[in-house]
Amino acid sequence: MYYQRERHPDLEFSDHCSLPPSSVVNPCFQPNNQEPAMDLGKKKTQSAKDYEVPDSKATALTPFPTTSQKQIVPNRFSPLQIRPEIPFKSMLASNSPKPTNIQIPNSPEQFQKYFTKDWFEDIGMTPHTEYPTGLIQKDFIRARFQNPTQLWESDNSLKDQRYYELILVDSHSVEITHNPSISNEISFSKCVIKKIHAITTFGGFKEFKDFSVRHPAKGFNYIDYKNAWFRTFFMRPFNHSWFFTFHSNIDKHFPMWFFDWWRKFGSNIQITPPSVQKGFQVFSENSNHSSYQKPLMFHAEFKVPWIFAWDFHFRKIYPDPTPFSLIRVFKIKWWSKFQENTYSEHAVRHYLSTGQKVTCQKGDVKKEKSKASSSSKVSKDSKFMNMPEDMKKEFLEFLAQRSSSTKTKSKESVSSDPIGGQDPYDFQDPYNF
Template sequence: MSPAKPELPKQIVPYPGCPPIRVATPLSVANRFSSLGSTVGQIRPSYQSTLVASYDPFAVDIPTGSSAPTVVHKKSSPYLPKSNSHLFVIEPIYDINTNPVEIARHYFPPGFHYMPSNPYKSLKYYRDILLETKSVEIKPIKDRDNPSTILYHSLYIHQIVSQEAFSSRPYELKLLQSQLQYNYADYIDAWYTIFLHQSEDFSHSWFINFDNKFKSPFPYWFLHWWEKHGPVEEILPASVLQLIHHYTQKAKFSAVDLFFPKQLLFIARYKVPWILKWSYRVTKDARIFARQFSVKWWDKFEVDRIAKYVYNDLPVAQVPLPVSPSASVRSSLSVEGKSKAELREIATQLLRQASQMDDDEDNGSPSSSSCQPISVKPKTWFEDSQDPYDAYDIYIYIYIYIRREDVGPIYLNLIGTRPK
């Protein structure tokens, strides 16, 4: 005896289809699906009222006192277009100048902003897939003054299940608590469909971030998801771009990591959030009905909070500073109170050290330094004198030029001579 087929969700009943509408007339269609949730007041259930303000397909049972905090977005940073999804070609039955929402209301089943492959594959179905696989955490953020109104949802990514972790065969079925089945293709679809919830005025948005414990490797298909839903570089502040550049230069990447943008790897590692929303768009010339995704920066994010982690993980290389002579060295090189013999000995030692440094460079010394002693001669030398310095007050000037690649040229005025 074959197993009984799972029952369809109670909020969905067979959909008999919509009658054709006249061109250039208001689009109207009866709601032939039962309501997905209670409506506010006495509003008659419709496509919009069923989908939005009164119904949250992502709602889960949250204990009293642990609900998500009420937050109101301050729209200071602008939304920038991200990607387009072509949904269908607008047939002549529709007036091209009709409001896109009206076209969608007639084209898609009530309660949907997409064409489900099966009537039971609702937003709740895809939500359950992601929640039961512990892939995401979704919370509604409600209006402080009107708790029945959902301003946006937050979505935190906990893990992304790979095909290997799911099953060796992507077509193999798993069972949800609702007794509905899904395979790995449904799991991937859930990552796209989950964002198709919308409010009546199309103001709904998603606050997206990676969970603090996220360490899951990315399957290759996630790159397409990122290109469709991830942030664009133009919304990121200069300080974040600077951190991404530092991360790109200093971090070590595996062969798998190199398949993905460094921006994705950075945002996942350091938990940088962004905001996503979408709306309908009509290309009149080509009669294309599309979904336009847009992204923006979250202005309350504290960049300094992650900067310290970035530089702790990937410290900046310290450039050694030139070493200045210590007090004892400066004292030993002082000519005050020294005899002629002592000064000559100092000069001899300095010349010997300079010659040794020159030899080190010839031998490939890692310091890459060279020394060239330069003595300043008087105009006339007394070569017949027993002591060539007899005619001079011993005040020797020896200039040693040191070239170091890390600090540049250094000139040391150590000791010299001058005529009496």
């Protein structure tokens, strides 16, 4: 079912229904948690060793009690009440997916905004028959997910977000890089999709693979592997985002369930600039894939990147008098710094005729910028050396004030934009793998 997400005055960034930063941060940044903290300001590509849990800190699994140990405990819960029956026709009319498309951006400014996808996850009903305020929403979410590292229904405390992230890293399915902010909290992350295992390549449903590092869960099966794709990226709502792209050598024989993953976490052609949409049109006309497969295949073939985020929202999805439900919405956006020429109409036609793809020339641009910057620094240094002493002092004070102002603006941009106000190319280059 599709509902366009609506902003509410009580849900602005400083007061929206997010979990408290101290409780939502990734477990690797919690001082008393089982994982060590990252070095402040350093970006590091994750390896399996980063998820290792020493035996001394591992939580031992409690064995099932024997018959003699079992105790009969009185039932302290009251009987379930009979819920009012909802007419089938009414449910069918209200819950059937509506053919509503993502709002199409029509200006450069709109390409910087997030657009809510036309699918959401129904987490469950709330007791609220009226739209809850921001504070009530916060309290409800805290009570609903008491473990901030498991923002989904789970019956195993060992299988948290870090566990599923380790599965994808240890199986060489992804390459993940986290970018810690000033507060030592992951502000945004990058994920390069390298491989998606089908049941045949995994070894079957009975196959159990051990982790390459110590972990109390020991390993994973195919169900865990599949769940990892749907749970790893629920790191934090509201103020965290993922930068996605595909690896150059990605195997494009995707299992069917990955198209379901794409529907939730993947991009949408409608949010891309006209040049990319024309490239997709040419690709689509020359592709033998089904219509629902073409967007994923286009992004995988040409490594088209996108940015993903998610959050919670309260929505009445059933007819009255049914109360509001808690849902998870999925958001995506285009980034203006992405190199459109590598997946434009010209790039696609060039690939179809020659079999070669247009590559990003970003490395050459970096060299030119480096040369210009170096020559500029030399010029400034020579002028500075010839300045009188009083002018040198004033100039240094001016630079110090400008640096302080820039840092303040940087902090403000990080708090207002889940991508941290950063150009992804500042810390990652999706074209050099």
